[in-house]
Amino acid sequence: MSAKRWTLRALGLGYVLLLLLLPLGLIFYKTFEHGIAPPLDAITSPDGLHALKLTLLMVAIAVPLNTVFGVGCALLLVRHRWWANPLIDALINLPFAISPVVIGLSLFLLYGATGWLEPGLAEAGIKVLFSVPGMVLASIFVSLPFVVRETVPVLQEIGTEQEQAASTLGANAWQTFRRVTLPAIRWGVAYGVVLTTARVLGEFGAVSVVSGSISGETQTLPLFVEKQYQNFNLPGAFGASVLLALLALTTLLAMNLLKRKEDA
């Protein structure tokens, strides 16, 4: 019994060690091997700072939009019966399953030179591809399901009794939502927001296809990592990677705290 247990421990923990922990630890070591200056210089270079700002801009646009959409969509799916609900429910999951490159290509073809929307957009003087709007569209697409998926089960679990009580006592729809529903689902929504943010921060494939990855213009941090690596500027690639890894670890921490709040 004991021997079996130790074998399983060795297998499971060894796998995590070789696949996750050692690679992660090594990148921190290599980044700070010669002090904090090289990676810091790389990130605070004009291109690095621009990439950081652009990444934050993606988060600032895509996350609020997908949060409002996600909560509204979850309310409709759970609280209002409609014949098309199963269809919407299935559609929401699509971005989870589709390759980021395929998402990028789809946007590329829709907004590209021969795309359906090109004539109208060109007339209006709006440039979608190889500029910020296209990257925002890609970020929204890839991170669309998270808030819906985290909110739906919580809504199902809390039931409608309290909401009904509130409306019987004269609360209008908005008051009921603000005072009863939202406090009950807030940790579920917050969990979804954390996942959405992490996905937008790190999105690479879809954004790389629509952005053209122009340094100092359409380069987010993940694209910056690739460019720096290809240009053999390892301190730059490592520095940006460590920054993104720290953000990922913060995400994990937030996920754990929220899970505990949700369970409490």
Place this chain on the structure above:
Amino acid sequence: MSAHPASATSVPGASRAALWRLPGLGAGLGRGLVVLYLSVLVLLPLAALTSQSLSEGLGTFWDQVTSPQALRSLELTLVASLIVVAINAVFGTILAWLLVRDEFPGKAAINAVIDLPFALPTIVASLILIELWGPDSPLGVDIALTRAAVVVALCFVTLPFVVRAVQPLLIEMDREMEEAAASLGAGGFTVFRRIIFPNLLPGLAAGVALAFARALGEFGSVLLFAGGLPSTMVSSVYIRTQIESGNDTGAAAVSVVLLLASLACLVVVGLIQRWGGRHER
């Protein structure tokens, strides 16, 4: 129509308008906005993709998908994903078991770090894997730019799926069944095969299907580590090379194949969940 059916019957006297709806909006308007959001952001681009793939006819579509390089990439993607899913089915189940049934120092940290591949940007995953398992490997193992690198990268990004699908089932499982089996003389492996495994199967199957869908489309983590050599080019990397060389139709055709495969995975996940749900009752 706009009021919740249950509340309409259970709260007599309250006017229909006072019954809660989506805040500030009628359900109809809300539905319109949800459908519009999904159509513009998701469906329209996918329609453009499908249209482009068929723009030169079905014959060209077929030629593009069956061109030697495209076929080779699809084959590698499929085989690597199957291998990866098999590896993670075994190690994912072991990890879920350790996290639920075992006690060891650092368990909470390991439990948290399992989700790292969900949170870590894929391009960073590629970079950290190449540093440990590439030309500068401190362990002296260099598998960068080989098919083994494809497998390792895909194992990394799909690790959480099986663990997180099996874990809740193990937590909920009734241990009395196992004890009964053991008291009747069943050995450890028999208990696992006859009692534990069948109970875990719905979760394991759903996790495997999700991991498979993810592996089929993975791009960033494979890119730097396995590269784009003819022998290591997965379909997503192939698609990007075709976009870069201006072959939009070829890129779209292979994309449609990947898209259909993803849809099939989602359908399978849905069926498994319905099957698992029925078993619960």
